[in-house]
Amino acid sequence: xxxxxxxxxxxxxxxxxxxxxxxxxxxxxxxxxxxxxxxxxxxxxxxxxxxxxxxxxxxxxxxxxxxxxxxxxxxxxxxxxxxxxxxxxxxxxxxxxxxxxxxxxxxxxxxxxxxxxxxxxxxxxxxxxxxxxxxxxxxxxxxxxxxxxxxxxxxxxxxxxxxxxxxxxxxxxxxxxxxxxxxxxxxxxxxxxxxxxxxxxxxxxxxxxxxxxxxxxxxxxxxxxxxxxxxxxxxxxxxxxxxxxxxxxxxxxxxxxxxxxxxxxxxxxxxxxxxxxxxxxxxxxxxxxxxxxxxxxxxxxxxxxxxxxxxxxxxxxxxxxxxxxxxxxxxxxxxxxxxxxxxxxxxxxxxxxxxxxxxxxxxxxxxxxxxxxxxxxxxxxxxxxxxxxxxxxxxxxxxxxxxxxxxxxxxxxxxxxxxxxxxxxxxxxxxxxxxxxxxxxxxxxxxxxxxxxxxxxxxxxxxxxxxxxxxxxxxxxxxxxxxxxxxxxxxxxxxxxxxxxxxxxxxxxxxxxxxxxxxxxxxxxxxxxxxxxxxxxxxxxxxxxxxxxxxxxxxxxxxxxxxxxxxxxxxxxxxxxxxxxxxxxxxxxxxxxxxxxxxxxxxxxxxxxxxxxxxxxxxxxxxxxxxxxxxxxxxxxxxxxxxxxxxxxxxxxxxxxxxxxxxxxxxxxxxxxxxxxxxxxxxxxxxxxxxxxxxxxxxxxxxxxxxxxxxxxxxxxxxxxxxxxxxxxxxxxxxxxxxxxxxxxxxxxxxxxxxxxxxxxxxxxxxxxxxxxxxxxxxxxxxxxxxxxxxxxxxxxxxxxxxxxxxxxxxxxxxxxxxxxxxxxxxxxxxxxxxxxxxxxxxxxxxxxxxxxxxxxxxxxxxxxxxxxxxxxxxxxxxxxxxxxxxxxxxxxxxxxxxxxxxxxxxxxxxxxxxxxxxxxxxxxxxxxxxxxxxxxxxxx
Numbered sequence: 006x007x008x009x010x011x012x013x014x015x016x017x018x019x020x021x022x023x024x025x026x027x028x029x030x031x032x033x034x035x036x037x038x039x040x041x042x043x044x045x046x047x048x049x050x051x052x053x054x055x056x057x058x059x060x061x062x063x064x065x066x067x068x069x070x071x072x073x074x075x076x077x078x079x080x081x082x083x084x085x086x087x088x089x090x091x092x093x094x095x096x097x098x099x100x101x102x103x104x105x106x107x108x109x110x111x112x113x114x115x116x117x118x119x120x121x122x123x124x125x126x127x128x129x130x131x132x133x134x135x136x137x138x139x140x141x142x143x144x145x146x147x148x149x150x151x152x153x154x155x156x157x158x159x160x161x162x163x164x165x166x167x168x169x170x171x172x173x174x175x176x177x178x179x180x181x182x183x184x185x186x187x188x189x190x191x192x193x194x195x196x197x198x199x200x201x202x203x204x205x206x207x208x209x210x211x212x213x214x215x216x217x218x219x220x221x222x223x224x225x226x227x228x229x230x231x232x233x234x235x236x237x238x239x240x241x242x243x244x245x246x247x248x249x250x251x252x253x254x255x256x257x258x259x260x261x262x263x264x265x266x267x268x269x270x271x272x273x274x275x276x277x278x279x280x281x282x283x284x285x286x287x288x289x290x291x292x293x294x295x296x297x298x299x300x301x302x303x304x305x306x307x308x309x310x311x312x313x314x315x316x317x318x319x320x321x322x323x324x325x326x327x328x329x330x331x332x333x334x335x336x337x338x339x340x341x342x343x344x345x346x347x348x349x350x351x352x353x354x355x356x357x358x359x360x361x362x363x364x365x366x367x368x369x370x371x372x373x374x375x376x377x378x379x380x381x382x383x384x385x386x387x388x389x390x391x392x393x394x395x396x397x398x399x400x401x402x403x404x405x406x407x408x409x410x411x412x413x414x415x416x417x418x419x420x421x422x423x424x425x426x427x428x429x430x431x432x433x434x435x436x437x438x439x440x441x442x443x444x445x446x447x448x449x450x451x452x453x454x455x456x457x458x459x460x461x462x463x464x465x466x467x468x469x470x471x472x473x474x475x476x477x478x479x480x481x482x483x484x485x486x487x488x489x490x491x492x493x494x495x496x497x498x499x500x501x502x503x504x505x506x507x508x509x510x511x512x513x514x515x516x517x518x519x520x521x522x523x524x525x526x527x528x529x530x531x532x533x534x535x536x537x538x539x540x541x542x543x544x545x546x547x548x549x550x551x552x553x554x555x556x557x558x559x560x561x562x563x564x565x566x567x568x569x570x571x572x573x574x575x576x577x578x579x580x581x582x583x584x585x586x587x588x589x590x591x592x593x594x595x596x597x598x599x600x601x602x603x604x605x606x607x608x609x610x611x612x613x614x615x616x617x618x619x620x621x622x623x624x625x626x627x628x629x630x631x632x633x634x635x636x637x638x639x640x641x642x643x644x645x646x647x648x649x650x651x652x653x654x655x656x657x658x659x660x661x662x663x664x665x666x667x668x669x670x671x672x673x674x675x676x677x678x679x680x681x682x683x684x685x686x687x688x689x690x691x692x693x694x695x696x697x698x699x700x701x702x703x704x705x706x707x708x709x710x711x712x713x714x715x716x717x718x719x720x721x722x723x724x725x726x727x728x729x730x731x732x733x734x735x736x737x738x739x740x741x742x743x744x745x746x747x748x749x750x751x752x753x754x755x756x757x758x759x760x761x762x763x764x765x766x767x768x769x770x771x772x773x774x775x776x777x778x779x780x781x782x783x784x785x786x787x788x789x790x791x792x793x794x795x796x797x798x799x800x801x802x803x804x805x806x807x808x809x810x811x812x813x814x815x816x817x818x819x820x821x822x823x824x825x826x827x828x829x830x831x832x833x834x835x836x837x838x839x840x841x842x843x844x845x846x847x848x849x850x851x852x853x854x855x856x857x858x859x860x861x862x863x864x865x866x867x868x869x870x871x872x873x874x875x876x877x878x879x880x881x882x883x884x885x886x887x888x889x890x891x892x893x894x895x896x897x898x899x900x901x902x903x904x905x906x907x908x909x910x911x912x913x914x915x916x917x918x919x920x921x922x923x924x925x926x927x928x929x930x931x932x933x934x935x936x937x938x939x940x941x942x943x944x945x946x
Contacts, residue, residue, distance in 0.1 A: 540575025
């Protein structure tokens, strides 16, 4: 480390006026004696041996005559090494000090402490306390004003040499104590605070900067981080808040947990201490024991107190707690309680970065009230900050930074932080960019081959490829041995057997970042790579029954911690890659049957076998590139959820699970249909997702939702609304997205719900139906002609715009020209339109009298306003017919609201009541009684 230097201060004529020394490297501020700048408008700074000088203007000079000091700011000195100003008590008489001058160092000694009078050019100033010195020749005192007096043991500045100072003891040299003077000057106090914050001090002068330097030595160097605003905001909330002392950063391997911890440690002003789970020991009673081992110098309590005095908490970063000794993990409750007590007592913060499986079990052993609760929900996990794949925007930024084209990577790796990092490394090492679209497993395979080649080049540059194959074999053997008892580590003896130090192999694999020391052994440096390698050597036929069978012959699952699920998932995925989706489906079906059996027994809390079956099934299904071939497994699982919606075994299969599955819209909607009754939330999250799919691609999704019409299951136990009703409501709610496609879909769906929805659309969206009827009437398919005949008259009852009526008239004329009995429907449409009514009313009345089912009373009633006599005659005749005809007429008449039509309707009803007294009650409907000026049929009778 470069030593700080003192500088000479000169006037504009080049005469030396004194000495200064840097105390704030961020602002470039020097401390010197007031005498060195007294009455000078500008000063020149000169460093010994330097060819350049710095001219300082008056506005960068801050005289402090009352303290006998001055501050000089020079931008050119920013970032240079600075002196640390000592704290604590003033030097006692007899304390040896070194006077640091630009070209020499003189020894002196403190003799007394007292008040002095400083004589400036304009006034006298009393300074107390000040230090009297001996052993310094008085001659240089006038030229070395402002030189620092340094403690030879700690190399910190204890005082600043002054001049023109006179004390009661008669000494000829005196010095000012900066820390004592700082209480009388805000400017000086700010510089002193910056000095303690930015210039490291150690030992008895330990300060925040020194503590940060000590703790930074153990921090991992992060790759270029990706800005994740959500994670950063939660970190900031946690460190700035009060009351909670532990935050969990939870994510799968390769998602950037360690990167986020390292980025925080390098970003925050608070001192951060990095620990790994492998740093914990069996005898630890809390995190304090591990901190005591890794902190060089201060105790954990001293470090926490120093950070707190500076306005920051001491931040402890515990990465991969899964690596802790198994016995300690089983007794985690005691360790957690004592850790929480220590954190609370000393105001420290602990951030734990771990896998979801570890956190799911560990969080329940923590004391109440210690956990930070993020603003974003954590799903089924205890409170934590989730970190996963990058968002599309973040991933695009990372790919751009790495130079990876958007289409050069498979979707399963396009947003995965570690996969993108590895792919960038591979592309940088290749003479030509790799072809194809690699998946995540391909990237891991290629990166392993590249790293083994790099290891080989370190030890045998002449024939690296043969050596690389040997290295790869040893790496796979190391992965196989990691599957033994323990937490996935390779013990020291096995490491040295596979990678001997003597031939340089051990040093090479460590230097290339393939493995790394962890506690008493070694681990794969990238957890995801380790899981992937170990999965290739796992015996699924042995492991799965032991872990998941509801009635195993031998129960040994307690020895396998949940966070060791990674190799098993990788092994299952390997089955799909090597033997195809059918082979994987057989494995997953076994797991799904096991989940169903465990759900039926409903253990609370879930038994280990239930946990393993559910999590292996869920995590594997989420990782397959296409879950479509596994649809039978998913159906089997989805059918269980409505039966056991609140069961603990099925908790991992909540709405977020189904949302993340790699499925086509058709397959996803079929599963959502099965799942709707399983969600107790209202509105249903499954229905909400179906609505989102509908909004995103209405043309494709509308026919898929129409398949739900046959589902008569209630959406919940307390509701009469069925799944089919919910689908109808969704289609109606999103009708504006693609109205033409919706009407065509409903016309092609032979279901009463489709008909009811089309009828509702005739009233709610008449323009859409008018366009549809016109399309259907001109369509060559006979089924469409029928749809036009059914819904054309219904749309005509609500069409008021000229453009809509024009479309209906054109459709009616097309229907008239077609065979198939569409004449009644066509005439009904034309009678509704005042512009065509005159021409087509007579044939319409004839067809109505003949009993054509497509011509109803509702189709003729609008003509009462323009042609009352013939219409009344036709309706009067229908009223006198037997059967349901009279009731249809009366019901239609009662519904009319047009005053003119209503008057004619009331008259007709009154006549009917007169002719048929037995039906007077039916004739006296609400519409009749409200018509002004017309006697009630009941009274008329």
